Each structure stands twice: as C-alpha cells, then as structure tokens.
Amino acid sequence: MTANSSKLDNATINFLQNSGAAISISTLYIFITAINLVGNGLSMWLLLFRTSPKSPSIIFMINLTLTDMALGAALPFQISYQLQGYQWNLGPKMCSFLTLVFYSNMYCSILTMMAIGIDRYLGIVRPMLFRRIRKKRLIAFISCFVMWGLVLSTLYPLMTTDLTYHVPQLNITTCFDILKTEMLPSVPAWAAFLFSMVFLLFLFPFCVTSFCYISVIRKLASDSKTSQKKRAIRLAVIVLLVFTFCFAPNNILLLIHSVLRLYYKKSIYTAYKLSLSFSCLNSCLDPFIYYFACKDFRQKLREIINLQSLSSGDSMKMENKETLYSAQ
Structure with missing residues (x-):
C-alpha cells in the first residue's frame, strides 16, 4: 500500500513493471477462485438447506461462506487487472467496491x-455458562452484524476515496496499488487507519482465537474420548494454520510497510502484495474448518458421498461391509 507524492518512488515503478510477479499472483488467484466457488458453493448449499437447526456455529459459518463467495466473485476482476499490466478500466467506483470486498473478506473471516472459537469455548470449557445464555441464535445474528459494522467502519476510507491513480510514466491507471496522500488528512490519521487494521482486526482476534482453541484442547484432552481429542486437535491446527500462513504474513508486512512508508519513506510493497495473495487462501480452507467444527456438516457431507458411492453400483458391497463391521 503506497501513498504517493508528486513523484513515484523507484520501488513502486519497479513493482508495476514486474510482469513475473503479476503472472504468479494471477495464477494463484485463478486456482483460489476455482476452489473457492466449488467448495463454498457446496458448503452454502449444505449449511442453508441440509443443516438444521441453525445453531450459532452454523450462523457464523453461513456468514463466513458469504464473504468467501463474494471474494471468489471479485477475484476475476483482480486477475484481469494484473494481467493487463495493472491497467484498471472499470472506473473508480468499481475499484473502491472490489477493494472493499477484498479486505472485508479477510477481516470478516478473522x-x-x-466467534466460532468463542462458541466452541463456551460450549466445551464453560458449559454451565453456555446453558444459561438464552437466545443464542439471536446473539449470533447480532454478532455477525457487529462484525460487519466494525470491519466497514474501519475500512470506511476505502469507501469514500477514489482509489484509482494515473501513472504518466507507464501510461496506466492503477486500482489501490497507489494511494493518494490526501486520502487521509495527516500522518497520524494514516497511522491510525493502518494500525487499526493490524491490531484491532487481526492481532486481538488472533489472541482470542488461540486462547479459545488451546483451552478446548486442554479440556478435551483431560476428560473426553480419543476421537473427540483428535477432532479438536485437527480443528485447532487448521484454524492456527489459516492464521499463521494466510493472515499473519500479510498483516505483519502491512505493519512493517506502514512504518517504513510513513516515517522512513521506504517500501516493501512487492513482498506485501505477494503476502496479500496468500490471505485469499483462507477462502479455500474454510470448508475444511466447517468439516471439523460442525457435526451436522460432517454428517450431511458424508451422506452425499455415500449416496454417490451407492449410485455407482457399489451398494451391495457397502451393505456387506456394514454387516461385517456391525457383527464385530
């Protein structure tokens, strides 16, 4: 994220001329888009039409799937933009909208x-407190609106600013790769905007989520069955991997780049841009989180797989196996 002056620095120009990086990122985006739309399309169908009742965890998962599918729909525009040499042809309003979708997905996912971690923590570690909470589904709905409100209020400058910029040296118009310094009134305002994204929308949720899942693992490890232990550990590993490999590099580099750019006039924008592409991988991993986090989701997915197996002519073999195992 580069705030411009009257003259662009060499790092920004070099990045915009780096066709290799543009092709690499676009290739990754194509892969992510395909997995995103297939996996989250199936997940949305299962969550909406094949899973009931709509528990708080299911409501949170539906919210997460919506943001993931919105990202999947927005990524083709980013792919086209990068493959055209960072030439944006859709106007400033579309640029602002798609940028907002892009970042909203990341932070709403976090x-x-x-929220899913807190729900599991209360249900497993603090079950008595969880039972005393009434109107859990209403609280889940309200929590989703609060999360969206927090993200959109933090990202408000993206909605009210022209994020396109014409680069006369290259004769291209960029979208969000170069930000005008007048987007915010002062350096402290820029620092507040960028640091709030890192600390409020990433670091705090990361700490809370880590605490919740570590507490769940410790609780289940002490008094639950082996299968429950393994499932809880798998879920915790998946969530922590998403944070570590998808969200942490991007937000850490955003913090470093912001400090260097605001106070030292230096840039690591190429590294930040590459890490931003990895943040989109969360939209491909979320269906795996659903699988381990939600018993109903697992059962419905297994039913679909079993139905496909039965329709392939293996029904007699399946029945024989089930009889054999039940006899044991």
Missing part, C-alpha cells in the same frame, strides 16, 4: 473464526 472475526468470524474468532
């Missing part, structure tokens, strides 16, 4: 995974 907050929603935190």
Whole structure:
C-alpha cells in the first residue's frame, strides 16, 4: 500500500513493471477462485438447506461462506487487472467496491473464526455458562452484524476515496496499488487507519482465537474420548494454520510497510502484495474448518458421498461391509 507524492518512488515503478510477479499472483488467484466457488458453493448449499437447526456455529459459518463467495466473485476482476499490466478500466467506483470486498473478506473471516472459537469455548470449557445464555441464535445474528459494522467502519476510507491513480510514466491507471496522500488528512490519521487494521482486526482476534482453541484442547484432552481429542486437535491446527500462513504474513508486512512508508519513506510493497495473495487462501480452507467444527456438516457431507458411492453400483458391497463391521 503506497501513498504517493508528486513523484513515484523507484520501488513502486519497479513493482508495476514486474510482469513475473503479476503472472504468479494471477495464477494463484485463478486456482483460489476455482476452489473457492466449488467448495463454498457446496458448503452454502449444505449449511442453508441440509443443516438444521441453525445453531450459532452454523450462523457464523453461513456468514463466513458469504464473504468467501463474494471474494471468489471479485477475484476475476483482480486477475484481469494484473494481467493487463495493472491497467484498471472499470472506473473508480468499481475499484473502491472490489477493494472493499477484498479486505472485508479477510477481516470478516478473522472475526468470524474468532466467534466460532468463542462458541466452541463456551460450549466445551464453560458449559454451565453456555446453558444459561438464552437466545443464542439471536446473539449470533447480532454478532455477525457487529462484525460487519466494525470491519466497514474501519475500512470506511476505502469507501469514500477514489482509489484509482494515473501513472504518466507507464501510461496506466492503477486500482489501490497507489494511494493518494490526501486520502487521509495527516500522518497520524494514516497511522491510525493502518494500525487499526493490524491490531484491532487481526492481532486481538488472533489472541482470542488461540486462547479459545488451546483451552478446548486442554479440556478435551483431560476428560473426553480419543476421537473427540483428535477432532479438536485437527480443528485447532487448521484454524492456527489459516492464521499463521494466510493472515499473519500479510498483516505483519502491512505493519512493517506502514512504518517504513510513513516515517522512513521506504517500501516493501512487492513482498506485501505477494503476502496479500496468500490471505485469499483462507477462502479455500474454510470448508475444511466447517468439516471439523460442525457435526451436522460432517454428517450431511458424508451422506452425499455415500449416496454417490451407492449410485455407482457399489451398494451391495457397502451393505456387506456394514454387516461385517456391525457383527464385530
């Protein structure tokens, strides 16, 4: 994220001319888009039409799937933009909208995974407190609106600013790769905007989510069955991997780049841009989180797989196996 002056620095120009990086990122985006739309399309169908009742965890998962599918729909525009040499042809309003979708997905995903972690923490570690909470589904709905409100209020400058910029040296118009310094009134305002994204929308949820899942693992390890232990550990590993490999590099580099750019006039924008592409991988991993986090989701997915197996002509073999195992 580069705030411009009257003259662009060499690092920004070099990045915009780096066709290799543009092709690499676009290739990754194509892969992510395909997995995103297939996996989350199936997940949305299962969550909406094949899973009931709509528990708080299911509500959070539906919210997460919506943001993931929105990202999947927005990524083709980013792919086209990069493959055309960072030439944006769709106007400033579309640029602002798609940028908002892009970042909203990241931070709504982080907050929603935190909410799912809190829900599991209360249900497993603090069950008596969880039972005393009434209107859990209403609270889940309200929590989703609060999360969206927090993200959109933090990202408000993206909605009210022209994020396109014409680069006369290259004769291209960029979208969000170069930000005008007048987007915010002062350096402290820029620092507040960028640091709030890192600390409020990433670091705090990361700490809460880590605490919740570590507490769940410790609780289940002490008094639950082996299968429950393994499932809880798998879920915790998946969530922590998403934070570590998808969200942490991007937000850490955003913090470093912001400090260097605001106070030292230096840039690591190429590294930040590459890490931003990895943040989109969370939209491919979320269906795996559903699988381990939600018993109903697992059962419905297994039913679909079993139905496909039965329709392939293996029904007699399946029945024989089931009889054999039940006899044991």
